[in-house]
Amino acid sequence: MEIAVFGNPGSGKTELIKGLMKKIDKGTFVDGNVEVPILREFFKGNIKKKEPFQVPAPMRNYMVCVSCGLCAKNCPLGAISEADLWIDPLECEGCGVCAEHCPQKALNMMNMQVGNIFHMEDSQKRLVFGKLMPGALGGPILAERLLDEAQNYKDLTVIETFGLGELSARLITRAQKLILMTNGLDESILKRAEAFFGGKEKFLVLNGVHGDQDAKRTFVQKAVDLGYEFLSEMKYIEDPEKRQEAFKGLSDMVKERVF
Amino acid sequence: MIIGILAVRGNIGRSTFTRSLASFWAKREEVSLYELDVSNPKLISFYPWNEKTVKRKVSRVDHKKCDLSGRCFEACNFGAILKENGRVTRKPYFCRGCGHCKEVCPKGAIYFEEMESGQIGSGKDGNISFFAGRLSSGDAWEGGLIKEIKESHPIEGKNAVLKAPLGLGAMSLKAIKDADTFLLVTSDHQGVKDEINTFGQIVQGFDMPGAVVFIGKRFPEDISQEIDGLNLTGLFVPFIQDLGSDTLQEKDPNVQEAFEKTLRLSGGA
Ligand code: SF4
Ligand code: SF4
Ligand code: SF4
Numbered sequence: 149m150e151i152a153v154f155g156n157p158g159s160g161k162t163e164l165i166k167g168l169m170k171k172i173d174k175g176t177f178v179d180g181n182v183e184v185p186i187l188r189e190f191f192k193g194n195i196k197k198k199e200p201f202q203v204p205a206p207m208r209n210y211m212v213c214v215s216c217g218l219c220a221k222n223c224p225l226g227a228i229s230e231a232d233l234w235i236d237p238l239e240c241e242g243c244g245v246c247a248e249h250c251p252q253k254a255l256n257m258m259n260m261q262v263g264n265i266f267h268m269e270d271s272q273k274r275l276v277f278g279k280l281m282p283g284a285l286g287g288p289i290l291a292e293r294l295l296d297e298a299q300n301y302k303d304l305t306v307i308e309t310f311g312l313g314e315l316s317a318r319l320i321t322r323a324q325k326l327i328l329m330t331n332g333l334d335e336s337i338l339k340r341a342e343a344f345f346g347g348k349e350k351f352l353v354l355n356g357v358h359g360d361q362d363a364k365r366t367f368v369q370k371a372v373d374l375g376y377e378f379l380s381e382m383k384y385i386e387d388p389e390k391r392q393e394a395f396k397g398l399s400d401m402v403k404e405r406v407f
Numbered sequence: 408m409i410i411g412i413l414a415v416r417g418n419i420g421r422s423t424f425t426r427s428l429a430s431f432w433a434k435r436e437e438v439s440l441y442e443l444d445v446s447n448p449k450l451i452s453f454y455p456w457n458e459k460t461v462k463r464k465v466s467r468v469d470h471k472k473c474d475l476s477g478r479c480f481e482a483c484n485f486g487a488i489l490k491e492n493g494r495v496t497r498k499p500y501f502c503r504g505c506g507h508c509k510e511v512c513p514k515g516a517i518y519f520e521e522m523e524s525g526q527i528g529s530g531k532d533g534n535i536s537f538f539a540g541r542l543s544s545g546d547a548w549e550g551g552l553i554k555e556i557k558e559s560h561p562i563e564g565k566n567a568v569l570k571a572p573l574g575l576g577a578m579s580l581k582a583i584k585d586a587d588t589f590l591l592v593t594s595d596h597q598g599v600k601d602e603i604n605t606f607g608q609i610v611q612g613f614d615m616p617g618a619v620v621f622i623g624k625r626f627p628e629d630i631s632q633e634i635d636g637l638n639l640t641g642l643f644v645p646f647i648q649d650l651g652s653d654t655l656q657e658k659d660p661n662v663q664e665a666f667e668k669t670l671r672l673s674g675g676a
Contacts, residue, residue: 156418156447157416157447157573158416158417158418158419159418181415181574182576183574183575183605184575184598184601184602185598186598189597189598203484204484224503224504224505224506225503226554237577238577238581239581241484241485241550242484243503243507244482244484244507245506245510248507248510248511282605283575283576283580283609284576285576285577286577287574287576287578288501289484289485289486292486310573311446311447311572311573311574312446312447313445313446313447313542313547313572313578314501314548314549314578315574317500317501317547318486318547321498331418336544339544340544342544343500343544343545344500358649
């Protein structure tokens with residue numbers, strides 16, 4: 149069973165997961181932020197396993213390259229400069245099309261390490277997280293790999309997603325339950341969740357939303373119409389200790405009604 | 408001068424800072440502001456922009472021709488084409504449109520179709536030219552849309568502020584790689600030092616001036632030291648709640664010092 153916590157940036161996903169880590173004795177957590185993973189700071193256990201994460205990248209053998217430029221012409225993403233044939237590592241997605249087109253077979257798709265996958269363990273609880281090298285590509289693929297690894301434990305899996313783009317989309321497409329957290333009333337977040345979440349059970353939490361009661365009611369109704377169960381509305385609490393208390397309460401509720 | 412603005416955590420005031428910096432700069436000269444955080448483009452509610460819909464090419468499978476050889480999903484590195492329940496299925500929102508699947512398909516069963524990727528557009532507000540994109544709720548890949556914005560409205564040679572997608576990965580960096588100054592906007596939260604360190608490595612890799620904008624009640628000594636130790640500039644900006652559509656300098660003129668320093672980072676303005 150995979151439960152994804154999804155929501156707009158700053159909506160309190162990390163705080164909820166932090167609370168859940170204390171409440172659950174058995175299960176696997178996945179940190180969807182593969183660039184600056186943060187959940188490890190709250191997880192008590194030790195690192196049990198570390199594996200390299202690799203992505204395919206084209207490497208040119210200059211001994212056989214005749215500078216014909218066909219690779220640059222055929223790269224669908226414009227990652228190869230037509231002027232000097234330099235492959236821009238920020239633009240190249242490693243699709244392999246250039247290698248197919250090289251008449252000299254000068255381009256080889258090689259596996260390049262761009263990060264690591266870590267498993268932490270605290271008796272029956274685990275945390276799977278990844279760390280990409282600064283600025284490296286492959287983040288969304290790494291996020292999916294973390295979920296594969298977590299699924300191997302055949303346990304309850306709780307996923308913290310990151311952002312609203314591809315990194316989170318890849319994880320929510322594979323979850324069975326979704327907890328949507330929001331700090332605003334922009335309905336595009338509901339649409340986004342609908343587009344990618346394939347499971348059935350959806351839950352909604354409002355956290356520190358400004359706006360009048362009517363606007364909130366309309367938003368919640370929209371969500372309920374889409375099949376969400378409304379869990380709770382949390383007020384913005386400035387004091388960190390009181391806020392932590394509030395999230396403890398939310399964690400209890402999530403454990404009871406979602407798990 | 409082109410300033411690229413990164414952040415890892417959301418809801419800490421990056422949009423407000425970005426807007427305020429652009430207004431400050433625009434008092435002196437024409438500035439272009441790019442909202443490239445296309446999956447969460449908060450700035451579009453503050454500027455006028457006329458949007459137009461952008462489509463991108465994604466692969467499709469002709470099931471009449473497909474013989475389930477499986478070559479396509481072996482060739483696809485993005486999980487956009489896969490075999491599920493004895494049939495080839497698609498996740499078009501992950502497709503890069505690269506065409507590798509088509510190239511390897513022995514039956515010619517793959518063709519391309521356009522899918523709505525989002526809206527891009529531009530507008531003008533006094534001295535600020537605004538450019539932005541908003542990813543459609545049905546698309547997941549930010550890269551295509553970001554490229555579209557930059558190709559329609561080239562950045563080169565302008566005075567520009569670029570707001571990157573959230574994070575410090577390739578997507579965020581490629582959005583702002585035209586910049587000659589990088590800023591990281593952050594606040595006091597767990598993991599902030601790791602964030603600053605990662606940013607430091609990026610700045611070093613690009614060999615460019617970098618600054619950390621710390622938004623908070625105060626500037627903690629240990630964080631300020633961390634920033635100095637990485638040869639980055641530390642800039643403190645007080646946190647102001649419920650700003651609405653005001654700029655920071657309207658509430659607290661002292662922040663102008665941070666903007667002034669930002670504009671001096673690469674010797675501009
Ligand atoms: S297609 Fe091959 S031979 Fe031609 S320039 Fe590219 S790498 Fe060199
Ligand atoms: S692997 Fe794909 S994206 Fe990278 S350079 Fe080759 S064709 Fe371009
Ligand atoms: S076009 Fe490229 S990304 Fe899209 S399905 Fe084919 S191989 Fe995958």
